[in-house]
Amino acid sequence: GPREDKSSVSIDHLVTIARYLADESIPLPKPSANTFARDENNSLETNARSPKTPTMSRKEDSEELELWWPLLLGLSQSVGDIRPNIRIKGLVTLLAVINQHFFPSPSKKQSGVLGDIETLQLIFKGILTPALEHAETNAAINSSNISLPDGFIRFMTRGTPAPEVSKKGGRKNRIEGSDVAKGNNWIDTTFDHLMDGSISLALKSIEIYRDDILIEEVLAMFNTCLVSDSATLVIRGMKRLHHFVTSDLALEVVTENTWATVSHMLRRCLSVRGLPFDYNMKIDVSEEEKEQIIREFLQEEKILPTRRYIGSNAAMIIGTILSDKQVIQRMGKRWYLFLLSGLGAGIKVWDRAAEIFDLHPPVPTSTDDATPPQYAENALYARKWTVRLLLSQLPAGGIVSLSQTRTILKDEFENLVSVYLRKEDISISDGASPGLVLEMEHMGKMICDLLDAISGMEDSDFSELSSLTTTLSACIQINNRTIRTSVHGLLQKILQGSFVGKNVEKAGM
Numbered sequence: 001g002p003r004e005d006k007s008s009v010s011i012d013h014l015v016t017i018a019r020y021l022a023d024e025s026i027p028l029p030k031p032s033a034n035t036f037a038r039d040e041n042n043s044l045e046t047n048a049r050s051p052k053t054p055t056m057s058r059k060e061d062s063e064e065l066e067l068w069w070p071l072l073l074g075l076s077q078s079v080g081d082i083r084p085n086i087r088i089k090g091l092v093t094l095l096a097v098i099n100q101h102f103f104p105s106p107s108k109k110q111s112g113v114l115g116d117i118e119t120l121q122l123i124f125k126g127i128l129t130p131a132l133e134h135a136e137t138n139a140a141i142n143s144s145n146i147s148l149p150d151g152f153i154r155f156m157t158r159g160t161p162a163p164e165v166s167k168k169g170g171r172k173n174r175i176e177g178s179d180v181a182k183g184n185n186w187i188d189t190t191f192d193h194l195m196d197g198s199i200s201l202a203l204k205s206i207e208i209y210r211d212d213i214l215i216e217e218v219l220a221m222f223n224t225c226l227v228s229d230s231a232t233l234v235i236r237g238m239k240r241l242h243h244f245v246t247s248d249l250a251l252e253v254v255t256e257n258t259w260a261t262v263s264h265m266l267r268r269c270l271s272v273r274g275l276p277f278d279y280n281m282k283i284d285v286s287e288e289e290k291e292q293i294i295r296e297f298l299q300e301e302k303i304l305p306t307r308r309y310i311g312s313n314a315a316m317i318i319g320t321i322l323s324d325k326q327v328i329q330r331m332g333k334r335w336y337l338f339l340l341s342g343l344g345a346g347i348k349v350w351d352r353a354a355e356i357f358d359l360h361p362p363v364p365t366s367t368d369d370a371t372p373p374q375y376a377e378n379a380l381y382a383r384k385w386t387v388r389l390l391l392s393q394l395p396a397g398g399i400v401s402l403s404q405t406r407t408i409l410k411d412e413f414e415n416l417v418s419v420y421l422r423k424e425d426i427s428i429s430d431g432a433s434p435g436l437v438l439e440m441e442h443m444g445k446m447i448c449d450l451l452d453a454i455s456g457m458e459d460s461d462f463s464e465l466s467s468l469t470t471t472l473s474a475c476i477q478i479n480n481r482t483i484r485t486s487v488h489g490l491l492q493k494i495l496q497g498s499f500v501g502k503n504v505e506k507a508g509m
Helices: 002-022 035-040 059-078 084-101 117-128 130-145 186-209 213-226 231-248 256-268 287-303 305-322 325-331 333-359 375-391 402-430 434-455 459-475 481-507
Strands: none
Touching: 002 059, 002 084, 059 084, 059 117, 084 117, 084 186, 117 130, 117 186, 117 213, 130 186, 130 213, 130 231, 186 213, 186 231, 213 231, 213 256, 231 256, 231 305, 256 305, 256 325, 256 333, 287 305, 287 333, 305 325, 305 333, 305 375, 325 333, 333 375, 333 402, 375 402, 375 434, 402 434, 402 459, 434 481, 459 481
16 A cells, blocks of 8 residues: 555665765764653663663764664664565665675775674664564464474364364374464564574674674574563574574584573473472472462463463474484583483473363363363473483483483483373273373383383493382383383393392402
């Protein structure tokens, strides 16, 4: 329409002004001393940092940047326009202006304030990162189109009613696919372009200045996504962060600090709002405090149920990272174990959340739309990843030694058996629903896979797993005959290994 045409022409005029400001043959006007004082009263610009900062060493540089700042802010605000064509044009123009005028030209190694890396930092902090606020305001529009990872099994909730789902029945219908309708909203049309452009600026700065300081600003943009209330923005941010650290950056240039930041951000995505990450009912708190924790958790779930989509996507991304040998070698054992143990901690808090939901089930919806997954479904999906990763370290030969993964293996195996026994008791006392039967079948297979892998280890390694004896003995109570048979054989092997080890030790004395 005509209003869209006017907006497009306005963006073109901003480009013309940018050329005018960049033309060294034209003397620049002196900005008013109150320019940014007025801007502070503008609610649309309260989050845009003033370019006046101690890092600016020359007064004339600061004055020059003050002339550019309203232009950059105007383009940044156009990125949030409700009309897709305008916001895309605004973003493309913004990135082009930064690329053209805020890096040294080929003919000059330095061009004043506009060729300074500190100025680029200001642009990230005051222009590019605040642009992500548009994702927050538009995230609710496509909250129904949030995807779950491939292979996610729904045994308690409804998936997306899509034509591609077969009507013949069978378990394949329970497995969530990644085919999700794309909308015309901000996140679908603009988010990736903004992040791609910002990352391109950071990579260009590394090449020109031999300084990776803008990587911190890119990570700050990702952190803005990951702490959002919007599940849509968190998930898109996580996926783009994964691509950034494993593909956009050369693995050999990813520093220890970057791995630390990325690992902490991803692990935080495994947490549950309202429940401490290491929460367990055995902690020394009063009954009143426990009830308060549960009330706050249920209130969070009522307000933001779509956040339950985050956990499984975080587990998928962490599992994918920890399955890549090249990535593991570069990130180091410390952050490998940090993320792997984080998966285990996430599973425990999801199990606890699932128990609370069993006692306080959410009100079912009356529509046929897809519902957010339950925490029990997230826990099952994450367990599949955790078991797969542990199996890759058994027998010896994995990137991380058995002694280093022993605690994680012990904790996960004990937790898996404990939850299986609890669900088995429920199936006996209350009857087994089809969903519970399917869940227990998958959990039983994971127990058997771990038992088989442990049985295949060298006898010399069994001393590392002697602490599992108590948990293995508890497995004898399981009604599943396959599990009991595997446990019986493994216990005999462990006891024989301990007996042989003691005899060898005595012989050497």
